[in-house]
Amino acid sequence: MTQSIVFDPLLPWQVIYALGALALAALALALWRGLAGWPLRALALAALAAALTGPALQSEDRAAQSDIVLALIDQTTSQGLGARGEQTAAALANLRAEVAALGNTELREVPFTDAAGDEGSLAMAALKAALAREPQSRIAGAVILSDGIIHDADRAPAMPAPLHLLQTGRTADWDRRLIIKDAPAFGILGEELRITLRIDDEGTPPAGTPSTADITIAVDTDAPATFTVPVGEDLELPLVLPHAGMNVLELSLPAQAGELTARNNSALVQINGVRDRLRVLLVSGQPHTGERVWRNLLKSDPSVDLVHFTILRPPEKQDETPTEELALIAFPTRELFVEKIKDFDLIIFDRFSVQGLLPMEYLDNIVQYVRGGGTVLVSAGPEYGMVDSLWRSPLAEILPAEPTSRVIEQGFVPALTPLGLRHPVTAGLAASSKTWGRWFRMIEVRPISGQVVMSGPNDAPLLVLDRVGQGRIAVLASDHVWLWGRGFEGGGPQLDLLRRLAYWMLKEPELEEEALTTTATDLALTVRRSTVLETPPPPLVITAPNGDAVELNMTKQAEGRYSAEFTAPEAGLYRLAQGDLARVVAVGISIPREYAQVVASPAALAPAIAATKGGIARIEDGPIDLRHVGEGRTAAGRGWLGITPRGAYVTQGIRIAPLLPPWAWLLIAASLMLAAWLWEGRRKA
Numbered sequence: 001m002t003q004s005i006v007f008d009p010l011l012p013w014q015v016i017y018a019l020g021a022l023a024l025a026a027l028a029l030a031l032w033r034g035l036a037g038w039p040l041r042a043l044a045l046a047a048l049a050a051a052l053t054g055p056a057l058q059s060e061d062r063a064a065q066s067d068i069v070l071a072l073i074d075q076t077t078s079q080g081l082g083a084r085g086e087q088t089a090a091a092l093a094n095l096r097a098e099v100a101a102l103g104n105t106e107l108r109e110v111p112f113t114d115a116a117g118d119e120g121s122l123a124m125a126a127l128k129a130a131l132a133r134e135p136q137s138r139i140a141g142a143v144i145l146s147d148g149i150i151h152d153a154d155r156a157p158a159m160p161a162p163l164h165l166l167q168t169g170r171t172a173d174w175d176r177r178l179i180i181k182d183a184p185a186f187g188i189l190g191e192e193l194r195i196t197l198r199i200d201d202e203g204t205p206p207a208g209t210p211s212t213a214d215i216t217i218a219v220d221t222d223a224p225a226t227f228t229v230p231v232g233e234d235l236e237l238p239l240v241l242p243h244a245g246m247n248v249l250e251l252s253l254p255a256q257a258g259e260l261t262a263r264n265n266s267a268l269v270q271i272n273g274v275r276d277r278l279r280v281l282l283v284s285g286q287p288h289t290g291e292r293v294w295r296n297l298l299k300s301d302p303s304v305d306l307v308h309f310t311i312l313r314p315p316e317k318q319d320e321t322p323t324e325e326l327a328l329i330a331f332p333t334r335e336l337f338v339e340k341i342k343d344f345d346l347i348i349f350d351r352f353s354v355q356g357l358l359p360m361e362y363l364d365n366i367v368q369y370v371r372g373g374g375t376v377l378v379s380a381g382p383e384y385g386m387v388d389s390l391w392r393s394p395l396a397e398i399l400p401a402e403p404t405s406r407v408i409e410q411g412f413v414p415a416l417t418p419l420g421l422r423h424p425v426t427a428g429l430a431a432s433s434k435t436w437g438r439w440f441r442m443i444e445v446r447p448i449s450g451q452v453v454m455s456g457p458n459d460a461p462l463l464v465l466d467r468v469g470q471g472r473i474a475v476l477a478s479d480h481v482w483l484w485g486r487g488f489e490g491g492g493p494q495l496d497l498l499r500r501l502a503y504w505m506l507k508e509p510e511l512e513e514e515a516l517t518t519t520a521t522d523l524a525l526t527v528r529r530s531t532v533l534e535t536p537p538p539p540l541v542i543t544a545p546n547g548d549a550v551e552l553n554m555t556k557q558a559e560g561r562y563s564a565e566f567t568a569p570e571a572g573l574y575r576l577a578q579g580d581l582a583r584v585v586a587v588g589i590s591i592p593r594e595y596a597q598v599v600a601s602p603a604a605l606a607p608a609i610a611a612t613k614g615g616i617a618r619i620e621d622g623p624i625d626l627r628h629v630g631e632g633r634t635a636a637g638r639g640w641l642g643i644t645p646r647g648a649y650v651t652q653g654i655r656i657a658p659l660l661p662p663w664a665w666l667l668i669a670a671s672l673m674l675a676a677w678l679w680e681g682r683r684k685a
Contacts, residue, residue, distance in 0.1 A: 048666070054658065070139070072143070091166045094624065135648065140161050165609060192240050200232060247273050275345070348376075376474075381443070401445035408441065419452065540553075
């Protein structure tokens, strides 16, 4: 039972205050005049004030409520290292016993796990949610059972009571980790880029641990290389990307004796290889209507540097213009075809015939350029079957199609061969093939190597692709592709065809005939297989980071297109193999946030704990005592932690009774005033 005085005024408080001021003025006047009854007058005025304010006695029945202690239990990945799980269980059992011994105190257990999206340990978010579920007036304290590796410590909520940390882990813990400090998202092919990395030791390594580390580096499926590097220093790794598209680098360290985990001893870096600018040499020979097709196509692409060599006058044509009046300068054929030929990514011969324009040794140099990895495209016209054809030059060693010298001049609609329906250069064109316009000329050729992906009248080869050594070569046996660009009879996919053809020759990964491509979303992996073979591919073998392998049969999606879905059991580098094809793919986060730092430390939580005058205790030092401390006092000491009793209650009933009725107060006031008058009259007598 709790009692207190409350008031129920008869008049507004402002009026009562004004009347009180007048009463005080009258009392002061009585004192100034020396009236003997001023004390009785003061009591009378007080009785009048009581009559106006209506004092009453309030009796309140209260039910005391227990205090609440929050226990936030870290169940994130880093808590699974070493004996931290057992430490947490023992500390929680001790905390339960201590709370029970205090009496009138409840323990609320709030476990939290890894946050979604690799956000790590969000203890403060769990604490904020727990505080929102409980009355603030009952919160006597909060204890976090964790290794202290918290990733949202800067977002600690306002605490009405002390916050403590019971820290797992051991003072002897240590760990070696690999840190990728800086890695570019993309790199220019042929140019050196640098990756900045560091190998750090957390904690104190045991005596005898080497101060250097052997780091193994592998790019895609290439053989790995191992280097010995110092620990604790920033290192720059120079790298030249081997191919366009995604390049996956795997960097790893051997596990050291006694370190907490080897999970952060490896890292994956994905760098997209791009070409700075494509350097193309276009050699135009016999003038024709579609001469500018290739030039317009290549000039429309801002990533292409084009050198265009056009023959305006064949050598046999007589020209009597005096030499001093000629405006043209000599074309630098030696510079282009000998000194700088390797600088070009693609050479295109458009209706070109030899005619003594290029020395044979220059053409032989082009053959060596292709064998060494270069690319040549021949867009053929009638001259391809003549005596001065490229076929009758050293280039015949690598050309995949032999001309018969017959020129077919009739209307025909280009068609995709069965192989062309599967080949990445032409497979994407099949959907619109029924609306293609006609061409009216092609050169009859016999394929002697390579792949025929398009055909003309009577299935005559129209587009032949081939690989020579490390390079590629193609022959388009018609000079009428420009009709598609002009929209004749509805036109056709001129731009798409020529662009895909050019990029296949430039070895773009997505246009390879036999290829494995992957798409990874979190731990979900989609694998696609492109093939020009008629038979289905063999099972796909996926090898996980731990060495476990699984076989998957791929589902046919279209001609030459297969796919399979796979859910990875863990993040890391997965190796894919199918027949002669091999590929690596990074799935998930290379080093999850929970493994970025694994040695237990209270540093992240220390500011939030200090703000509430809480404490930090290591579980390995033994059980702790839980004590009551006054509000605002230090709530931690050696071997003990404190909570603040809140004295919360629930009001069950209220009774209010006036001290006296108003008429009684008036009677008292009148009696006192009369007594004062009689006393003063007696004194005067």
